[in-house]
Amino acid sequence: MRVAVLLVVLGAIAAVLGLQVLASFSSTATSPIHVPRSEHRRALGEAGGAVPDGTTVFDDEIPGVANLDSDLLGALRRAATDAAHDGVEFSVDSGWRSPEYQEQLLREAISKYGSEEEASRWVATPDRSAHVSGDAVDIGPSVAAAWLSEHGAAYGLCLIYGNEPWHYELRPEAIAHGCPRTYADPRHDPRMQQ
Numbered sequence: 783m784r785v786a787v788l789l790v791v792l793g794a795i796a797a798v799l800g801l802q803v804l805a806s807f808s809s810t811a812t813s814p815i816h817v818p819r820s821e822h823r824r825a826l827g828e829a830g831g832a833v834p835d836g837t838t839v840f841d842d843e844i845p846g847v848a849n850l851d852s853d854l855l856g857a858l859r860r861a862a863t864d865a866a867h868d869g870v871e872f873s874v875d876s877g878w879r880s881p882e883y884q885e886q887l888l889r890e891a892i893s894k895y896g897s898e899e900e901a902s903r904w905v906a907t908p909d910r911s912a913h914v915s916g917d918a919v920d921i922g923p924s925v926a927a928a929w930l931s932e933h934g935a936a937y938g939l940c941l942i943y944g945n946e947p948w949h950y951e952l953r954p955e956a957i958a959h960g961c962p963r964t965y966a967d968p969r970h971d972p973r974m975q976q
């Protein structure tokens with residue numbers, strides 16, 4: 783009887799030890815190659831044009847900035863340098879986007895706004911988006927967008943849509959003539975019509 787109890791206890795101890803060994807083996811085996819899923823998503827997103835918080839117009843290593851039209855980027859950098867003298871910092875909330883990323887944003891907007899028609903007030907299709915061609919940038923925070931609405935024309939940087947006070951594109955003629963009138967929203971922009 784005593785032997786039987788001893789064997790059961792020893793068996794239980796062995797089982798616990800075995801589990802611990804297995805557990806420690808599996809954790810040490812996976813940790814060196816384990817990368818959190820969010821890191822993968824961010825890497826894929828950045829390559830497609832998603833930008834990390836705090837991205838500036840000077841961040842050449844970030845595709846969302848680097849793939850912008852070079853004249854637009856030059857104007858943004860001149861404006862950002864002058865704005866900094868006024869104590870205003872520009873951040874890039876969105877710049878160049880891959881067609882796939884634009885498509886993803888459009889799908890999200892359709893599910894958020896409930897229809898393609900309503901989503902089209904905010905997000906263009908990949909074949910029409912000025913973000914996909916590298917010709918548009920969304921500037922934040924609102925104090926920076928406000929600085930641009932006041933001073934942007936001098937750099938050729940213009941607000942295009944009344945409903946998107948953060949969305950800027952290059953209109954070189956604005957330096958001499960001022961920015962053109964804004965469209966109420968993208969549906970009124972001839973470029974967005976089929």
Ligand SMILES: [Zn+2]
Nearest residue numbers: 918919920949
């Ligand atoms: Zn935009």
